[in-house]
Amino acid sequence: MHPAPDHTLVKVKPTGKYLILPVEENREDSRIDVLVNGEKVTTLFVRLAENNVDYSVPFDLSPYAGKGEILLSIISPVNNREHSRQATEILCWNEMSVSDSFDTSNKEKYRPTYHHTPLYGWMNDPNGMFYKDGAWHLYYQHNPYGSKWQNMTWGHSSSTDLVHWTHHPEAIRPDGLGTIFSGNSVIDHDNTAGFGAGEVITLYTSCDKSQVQSLAHSSDNGMTFTKYPGNPVIVTPNEARDPNIFRNSGINKWNLVLAGAMDHEMHIFSSPDLKEWTYESSFGKGYGAQDGVWECPDLFQLDVPGTNEKKWVLLCNLNPGGKFGGSATQYFIGEFDGKKFTSDYAPEDTLWMDFGKDHYATVTWSDAPEGRRTAIGWMSNWQYANEVPTKQFRSANTLPRDLSLFHSPEGKLLLASKPAKELADMRGEARSYGRFSVSQKGRTFRLPDGKGMEIVMDYSLNAKSDVSLTLSNANGDKVIMTIDAKDMTFTMDRTKSGEVSFSRHFPAVTVAPLSKDAPAGTIRIFIDSSSIEAFDSEGRFAMTNLVFPTQPYSTITVKGKGKGKIKKLNAYKIK
Known part of the structure; x- marks a missing residue:
């Protein structure tokens, strides 16, 4: 039924588990209001196909089983339609179907082989991560109805080893307060919130006309959540989002850090019960990189090596304003007394957590075992995240990383990000290329077949030498990595590197400082279908x-100038 050129009514009998919706990537969003007995129960935005179908997405009908027909009230982009009859010609009305299954088998050559990705749809920030009863829980910003940003819910996966991931249904869905933006989770061991000892407590941003902070809790280890009837629990006069909460034993209270996005500040709160929050202070004005917006904070303690001291580390993700353009993660090191964070560094000092272009929204798991502080990020950049050459899904997570502090040769205290120890178990067959001296002519070796591998190189250079590693394939695609001892x-x-034309911001050269006090060391390089x-x-x-x-990189060429030696060069195929 087409009451108007931009308005269509579709009746659906929930006789199967899913309504399959056809998507055309370059279309504008259609608004779909789902009505049961005349009452609107949810709204979603989908790029419904008009001329061709790029892929399909499922709308879950199981909540409406036994309720008779549901009605979809759809407002679509007009696209020069003048009469209702023209709306009947749109492809999507004939392509919608009800089904008991939805095919999630991989259809993308760029889907990673060993990085976490959603089964389908868009993903950005990791959210709400916690460890409990042997499982690492990872939530993420998810659009289940398309491969571009929209319809923010919390997707959910879990792992017992940080390598193999099990996908679960969406954990937190939009409601009357808005879509579900980023936040984090903790385990309330002492029942401070009154929902029960061991309950998983989550705070997240509800986003509609404004951004407010809401609470939900779970008694089944994060599989399902109950939203707190007193939401929102924090309302601020200015745009603020992405709450990060943790138990502070020093004050016997909970602390919360909230990103004042446009003010370039992190707001600090305290609470005895996770429901009533007191504003304490703000940090950030004039410190570090000040461009764009500040998002996704995290605040935690780490040991200072060689001492009995600890320091506080504040992660601050910002976009744009990264060192190489677009999104990036900066951090601050200092003191925190439960009310105020004080940086050990001068305001003009900027510390970067990662020196690539595709590391953002990085946060850590709460309650990680063995006292670990383990982080994961979103592996993309807002400059081109919506345009990368995939459609069935968009975006992967970085590899999990264990964080620690170290002293640079200059005596500065800095943050180290080391691949999580579990990743060593991914190594399969090793191909060893032996020991040799670096030369300008270079040496070329064949890489193991397949898209996933880890390369480990031990090297020793003199002060005026360099060594480069070039990954390449028969099509002429190449990535050049260079260690410059000078x-x-x-x-x-x-x-x-291959497909680069989808965004002018994508072709790039990124540079990281080597903080060793001698030009020798070990480099680990993780290569997947679409990342390094x-x-x-x-x-x-x-x-x-x-x-x-x-096509996958098939060779590696090692060359350089000066006196340098490769002591070991191994390529491990990922199991």
Whole structure:
């Protein structure tokens, strides 16, 4: 039924589990109001196909089983339609179907082989991560109705080893307060909130006309959540989002850090019960990188090596304003007394957590075992995240990383990001290329077949030498990584890495400082279908960049100038 050129009514009998909706990527969103007995129960936005179907997405009908027909009231972009009869010609009305299944088998050559991705749809910030009863729970900003940003819900996956992930139904869905933006979760061991000892408590941002902070709790280890009837629990006069909560034993209270997005500040609150919050202070005006918006904070303690002291680390994700354009994660190190954070660094000092272009929204798991502080990020950049060459899904997470502090040769205290120890178990068959001296002519080796591998190189250079590693394939795609002993830098050039034309911001050369006091060390490089992550052996630098080779990289060439030696060069195929 087409009452108007832009308005269509569709009756659906929930005789199967899903309503399959056809999507055309370059269309504008249609608004779909779902009505049961005349009452609107939810709204979603979908790029309904008009001329061709790029892929399909499922709308879950199981909540409406036994309720008779449901009615979809759909407002679509007019696209020069003048009469209602023209709306009947739109492709999507014939392509909608009811089904008991939805095919999530991989249809993308760029889907990673060992990084976490959603089964389908869009993903951005990791959210609400906690460890409990042997499982690492990872939630994420998810659009289940398309591969561009929209319809923000919390997707959910879990893992017992940070390598293999099990997908679960969406954990928190939009409601009358708005869509579900980022936040985090904690375990309320002492029942301070009154929902029960061991309850998982989540705070997140509800976003509609404004951004407010809401609470939900779970008694089944985060599989389902009950929203607190007293929501919202925090309302601020200015735009603020992405609450991060943690138990502070020093004050025997909960602390919360909230990103004052446009003010370039982190707002700090305290609470005895996770429901009533008291504003304490703000930090950030004039400190570090000040461009764009500040988002996704995290605040935690780490040991200072060689001492009995601890320092507080404040993660601050910002966009734009990253070192190489667009999104990035900066951090601050200092003191925190439960009310006020004080940086050990001068306002003009900016500390970057990762020196690539594709590391953002990085936050850590609460209650991680063995006292670990383990982080994961969104592996993309807002400059081009909606345009990367995938459709069935968009975006992956970085590899999980264990965080620690270290002293630079200059005596500065900095943050290290080392691949989580569980990742060593991914190593399969090793291909060893032996020991050899670096030369300008270079040596080329064949890489293991397949899209997933880890390369480990031990090297020793003199003060005026360098060594480069070039990944390449038969189509001429290449990524060049260079260690320069004179400048003490690690550089990655992806300007000719494969598919790069989808955004002018994508071709890039990124540079990280090497903080070793001698030009020797170990480099670990993780290569997947559409990403490269490089670290030194202690995580004293990290660099994360997406790549989209037209076919997998098949060779590695090692060359350089000066007196340098490769002590070991191994390529491990990922199991």
